[in-house]
Amino acid sequence: MIPEHKKATMIALKKAASLLEKVTKMTEDEQYCVDIIQQVRAVQGLLSSAQSTLLKNHFSCCFKSALSTNNKKREEEMIGELMRIFNLSNKK
Numbered sequence: 001m002i003p004e005h006k007k008a009t010m011i012a013l014k015k016a017a018s019l020l021e022k023v024t025k026m027t028e029d030e031q032y033c034v035d036i037i038q039q040v041r042a043v044q045g046l047l048s049s050a051q052s053t054l055l056k057n058h059f060s061c062c063f064k065s066a067l068s069t070n071n072k073k074r075e076e077e078m079i080g081e082l083m084r085i086f087n088l089s090n091k092k
């Protein structure tokens with residue numbers, strides 16, 4: 001993994017984990033629903049950021065490396081991965 005991608009991913013994931021604990025506590029304490037929803041959206045944003053960074057890393061390393069091998073089977077696997085990622089990103 002590219003070091004700066006790893007660092008950015010870890011920061012986003014740790015912030016999301018910390019914030020999720022806060023959201024859980026807010027829910028247990030029956031705080032105002034809109035405030036909880038805002039914090040849930042913040043967690044989702046952090047996770048989305050981590051996901052984007054991981055995807056960028058995958059394209060920069062794994063995908064790029066696989067395409068440079070001139071191995072048709074590996075290229076087809078990478079295309080299959082792209083389609084899986086695309087399909088996952090369109091699910092809500």
